[in-house]
Amino acid sequence: MLLYEVDFGLSELAARIFAGQAPALGPDQVLALAAEVAGLAEGEGAVELGGDVRRLLDSSLPDDVLRTAWLAATRHRFDPAEHGTTMRAWLSTLADRWPAREAVTDDGPREAVAALIRTSTVPAPPALARVAQEADADLGFRLFLRAVKAYSLPIEKDEYDRLVALGAEFGHPGPLVHDGLDVRWPPLDTARRDALGDVGFSHLTAWFAGSWHHDATPEQVLRQAAAADHEGQTPGSQAAFLLQDTLRLLDSPLPTPALTTLWLTAADRGYNIDQLGIDGRDWLRRIAATCRDVLRAVAPDHTPPSPAVVTEPADPVLRELRGVAPRMADRSVSPHWEAIPGAEATAVLEQVVTRVDPDLGFRLLLRMLDVLSVPLTEEEYIRLQRLAAHFGHHEHLVTDPLWQRVEH
Template sequence: MPEKRSTYVELGRSEDFGLTGLAEVLCSLGRRSDRADALEVVAWLADQSDGEEAVELGEDARRLLASSLPDKILHTVWLAAVGQWFDPADHGMNSRAWLEEISELSTERLRQDRRSYAPPPVQPVRDEELRRSVAAEIRGLATTLDRADAPSDLAACLEQVVAQADADLGFRLFLRVLKVCSIRIEKESYDRFLGLGERFGLPAAVVHDGLNVLWPPVDTTRRDATWDFGLSRLTGLFVAGWHTTDARKHVRDAAAGDGPERTPGSEAAILLEDTLRLLESELSTDTITTLWLAATCRGYSIDHFAIGGRDWLRQIAEVCMERLRHVAPSYIPVVPPARTELAQEVLRELREVMPSCADKAVSPDWRPIPATACLASLEQVVARVDPDLGFRLFLRVLTVLSLPLTEEQYTRYVGIGAQLGYGEYHVFQVEDLISHG
């Protein structure tokens, strides 16, 4: 992508947009639209996001108009992307005339705020490597597309859009067609799509939402999360500042946080596994309560509401089971044996920071909890429950206490995280604690 062009994520996009966003809306109506209906949708979209949608609509339309693509290709791709729900030919227009209307209406919307607005020159993505990568994905599914309810030359037409107009728009139109035709996508292909989307600067939702992915079964041993996960992630979401009116809803939202890269239900299953490990352990309820309060920095003070640590974990488990029944009904929760090979290594790291915690406390200004008590609880988790869970909660408590770390400590933490299969940015959460003085 040209360096001067901002990514869509940087521009604040969070879902599909432009021509592919328009096609999605027209599809969602579930009926054939006439020209007036279609233009009304264009006008409505152009008014979204303070005119930013108008910019994207106009840009996409002009990318195709600036190409030398024949009308037959433009018509074939548009009809496939919109699921046949709006055909400009039914209203006496060829595809270029339809694109001109979109461009003009978008420009008109922008001129309501800036009378002198003139559309900038189009900036097609013509990176050869990206073109080849997108074309290869289209070619790999050409046979499947031919078997779908789509024109026999659709794959070739999509390739021409990528080659002659714009690799970015061609990729989005390809995704749109896959969604319209409900073509099942292998996880390996989906992962490549996510990678391409990231290179184009697309929001993950442009790839993920509506795509029929053949997900592997929920498996808590898969470490697909880039950041934190499970109970340690949940505690991070309950730090001071969260909305306190409905803690259970907050857990529901967390349990649904699979992200675009993981099988639906993965986060609920991992959170449930962490929760069951503690519930089924011999740790005292007071110890579990201390763990929660320490890792959340009293963001949700369950003791203030007379809720014991085990009772709260049972509520979390119930929410996870609800989520799994909905998205992964065949999943059977099983808590596998803890991985204990790193227990001594994690304990060494935990004990190394203890001397620097003697005068520190969690929530020092309101019902403080001595840092030594927090670390003693963590030590029990590492030694008696699960070193993995204990290390993740240890990273959380380090952040809560703002304990300074050396470069050597951080490097060792990264090594432990790598052995446990953590994602790229998991241990990164404590990088700011490194003391460079």
Template sequence: MTRQRERYFELYEDDFGLSALAGRLASATAPDVVRALECAAEVAADCEGEGAVELGTDIRCLLDSGLPDGTLRAAWLAATHERFDPADFGMDLRTWLTRLADLYPARRRKRRQAYWPERPHPELAEEEVCEAVITEIRVSTSLPTTVPEALEDIAREADGDLGFRLLLRILKAWTVPVAKEQYDRLMEIDTKLNYPGPLVCDGLDIQWLPLDPTRRDRSGDFGISVLSARFATYWEEPTAREGVALAATFDDSAETPGTAAALLFEDTFRLLNSPLSANTLTTLWLAVSDRGLNIDQLGMDGRDFLRLVSDVSEERLRDVAPAYTPVVGPVRTALTQPVLEAIDEATPVLATRTVSAHWLGIPGTAAVEALKEVVTHADPDLGYRLFLRLLNVLSVPLALSLYADYLALGEQFGHGTTHVPDAIGHLALEN
């Protein structure tokens, strides 16, 4: 059976197929055959019945592999945490899989709605998938004795995709510690296979590095600049505290829990300890958030709001990282002038535009002056991130050469690979 590669993150929110079934059985209490079949039906019903496709394909891959029953049984028992052994009910593993195959025959997905342009499939050739998975099997310690060899055989002879998900399921079932370096590699495989993000990280015993906001593991935006983007795009309208609290929990999948809050705290600390006036901070927030949260209509000025952000960030840190003491690193003053030059170059265009032009508009010139104060008196890194936000808010078209310059400046700050493209990539124009 050849697997039909999919953009799985469009279909599922978490695990799927035979590995998802194993996960359900691992968390069940003494499941019998009836309960096991009920769990299979639940997995198959996922995504309005699309789950049956991956379940059937996984089963067929194992049955067609020709692997001995002992190999299949070793992997299955480990993945289910030995909660469901078909031998207890008079079946070997192949008989159990055949019974499932009769219920969920392998088939191609007939139709799938695409919401945006496709990227090529597969992004990893099958051989590359197998080798990447086998590498991770071999570095995973504390696995049950017969499991590594069984997983390697499944990855090689049956399907690398399934081998990867079974490895993850076993790591979670047996609470195997996973070093941050290995976790990053697992996430690289996850991304290339188009899995939903939680499939790897949820339930995995990751040995996180100490919380350190100066370490930039995040690929995208962070801190006050990403907070302003969130308020500009919230579908519902949360209160100021609710919106900030939600943003403070959005750690990137590569980050130590609490990093989002630590980065928010760092930005607010620098702004609150700068000489920027309350009016300047108010103008700054309203501009970069595109009036997504109208603090001037809520009886708050910019300093009031930043104190709220700081308080909520510290609450989050006390909850997830109680031993962490917020530390604010040195300002990158060497990059102050390049950021000011970028803002000055864009000023003639920004000055012709207005934020929220149809309601309580904020002149582009006022936003620019506030940005320059941030760069000069608070932090050029934060000033640059907020500059990118303002370009986005005002939809300023960018020549490709200028866009390349912005990418290069982001690299000097150590920003993640998707930060600038996500912020302003859609504004870059073909020459």
């Protein structure tokens, strides 16, 4: 199976049938849509379509179960029985046109898929569950997803997480699962750490490193970063995290030149505000304004609260920062143009840890270790992972930027 960004096979055909303008489609129209599905991925779509059809035909499922599951997935937009044929006969027509090269049945998490289907409010759950159990787990999962989307059934966050986890077990990318779902997201809350990687100000600096300026304006990149919620996050989460970090930096006693240096070092001089007459506080105000604008668009009912008082102790982060400080001092940011000594970056980071927020300082430390390509021991790497867990972050916060820095 190819890695499809969107649906494929029989479930993609169901999606196209449901999306048709007419309340119901005829056989010729459906065959035309099937030909479109078969033509996906330079013809590989035919392999997936033929394989899905063959799995159903090779199963022992009775015709009424196959028809009931199909009608749920298409929301009754095409019923073979209304055109004088059975479900199996119609599937055989598809199989004749797009025969399967092979149709290996995916055992997959059959029971987990079937259990999720049975407890849902989707129409015809017994039939869809039997497809997953008795024909093919992945096809049953995809037809179930199609029914959920066709009927616009509300999905709570915990059920959404189970769907995404099951999709990952089948090797499906996130969009195949979550695009089109009506998720009932919990309220925005920066105390809930459900991002799969970096967040907030440290996350933003990475967007401006490298050659970003060849593709977009600073305003466009800033808006994209503020709206780049991770899979499974309530819409507006990244903007809320970024606003919280930004307000903490703005309200902190750090002098403006230190804030300017902080940006330039963490962004690896990708956006040189000092060369453009923009100081650190001016830039932070622009970031905050963009965050508020994004939040108004994606979470209009959300009123950003004042950042909570920081109570986390700074000592664990300071120990790690001071442990790598000599190696940071041996390097510089942007060494070939307007270099910033690593010791200067370390001094600013220490101020963030002790005078702003240890969590933000920790995330910026990870960022600076990556920018300066600082080598790490396995022991240091493990301690950084433990600190990330202490602050409630996903393990990818450390592994993504720093795994290659570890000296094994």
